[in-house]
Amino acid sequence: MRLQGKSAIITGAVGNIGLAATRLFLKEGAKVLLVDRDTAGLDRAMKEFSANQAEALVADVAKEAEVARYAAHAAAKFGGIDIFFNNAGIEGPITPIAEYPEDGFDQVMDVNAKGVFFGVKHVLPKMREWSSMIITSSIMGLRGGVRSIGYVASKHAVIGIMRAAAKDAGPRHIRVNTIHPGFVKSEMLGRIQKRNTELGLPAGDAFYMRQVPFGIYVTPHEIAQTVLFLASDDSRQVTGQTIAIDGGYML
Numbered sequence: 001m002r003l004q005g006k007s008a009i010i011t012g013a014v015g016n017i018g019l020a021a022t023r024l025f026l027k028e029g030a031k032v033l034l035v036d037r038d039t040a041g042l043d044r045a046m047k048e049f050s051a052n053q054a055e056a057l058v059a060d061v062a063k064e065a066e067v068a069r070y071a072a073h074a075a076a077k078f079g080g081i082d083i084f085f086n087n088a089g090i091e092g093p094i095t096p097i098a099e100y101p102e103d104g105f106d107q108v109m110d111v112n113a114k115g116v117f118f119g120v121k122h123v124l125p126k127m128r129e130w131s132s133m134i135i136t137s138s139i140m141g142l143r144g145g146v147r148s149i150g151y152v153a154s155k156h157a158v159i160g161i162m163r164a165a166a167k168d169a170g171p172r173h174i175r176v177n178t179i180h181p182g183f184v185k186s187e188m189l190g191r192i193q194k195r196n197t198e199l200g201l202p203a204g205d206a207f208y209m210r211q212v213p214f215g216i217y218v219t220p221h222e223i224a225q226t227v228l229f230l231a232s233d234d235s236r237q238v239t240g241q242t243i244a245i246d247g248g249y250m251l
């Protein structure tokens with residue numbers, strides 16, 4: 001029970017990675033506020049969890065008032081926040097740069113960068129001493145990627161947000177880190193594969209796995225295990241770090 005007595009907020013809580021983290025956090029004894037804009041997904045997830053340990057809140061992380069609302073709700077419910085998994089994200093358009101639409105760029109930045117910033121702005125002041133924030137970036141936050149300039153920009157942006165927040169929160173012994181998942185077999189990757197196939201480009205599993213030294217997909221549970229390490233007291237002095245979970249893709 002590595003999170004016994006701790007309270008957590010998870011955004012994007014019913015996506016592939018968020019749900020794996022929610023399950024693991026609950027198993028390790030935390031109380032969790034699940035935040036997502038997917039109402040049906042939250043309803044489905046809550047059938048699996050005990051109301052003593054988990055609560056769902058519908059919010060769009062790109063809307064500041066909704067972020068302020070979930071932050072205030074968690075603080076009132078828990079009396080303070082120990083873990084904030086600032087994780088919700090979208091892939092945005094999968095399109096060559098010359099055709100990449102302005103509104104698509106805005107949309108992906110609004111969710112992936114501004115949504116993370118709003119979370120930092122409203123949750124960080126409510127976090128306890130010696131607490132932990134984990135922000136989900138991507139391997140695309142550490143290097144370039146084709147046909148996804150908005151996503152790449154947004155996932156680099158959150159490293160800056162993380163470093164600014166980690167410095168600011170240091171005197172309160174609050175750690176802030178980014179995680180950088182590699183290829184996870186997920187709805188998100190499925191959409192990217194479909195779109196690349198439509199564009200006549202290689203997008204099969206073999207194409208992705210050739211780029212990964214381990215040659216296998218990362219599972220959501222494997223991502224969640226690293227998040228658990230960062231959420232637990234085992235990582236007390238780890239802050240300002242970018243941690244890839246990618247089977248060696250970044251090598």
Ligand SMILES: NC(=O)c1ccc[n+]([C@@H]2O[C@H](COP(=O)([O-])OP(=O)(O)OC[C@H]3O[C@@H](n4cnc5c(N)ncnc54)[C@H](O)[C@@H]3O)[C@@H](O)[C@H]2O)c1
Nearest residue numbers: 012014015016017036037038060061088089138181184186
């Ligand atoms: N799947 C991958 O291969 C992969 C790789 C690297 C990084 N990531 C990142 O991991 C994070 C989680 O992705 P995932 O793989 O679980 O994808 P997913 O699509 O399964 O889950 C994303 C979740 O975020 C929610 N969400 C999206 N926009 C939101 C908004 N504006 N407000 C509130 N909730 C919103 C969705 O409803 C969904 O439940 C994302 O930040 C993503 O960019 C994913």
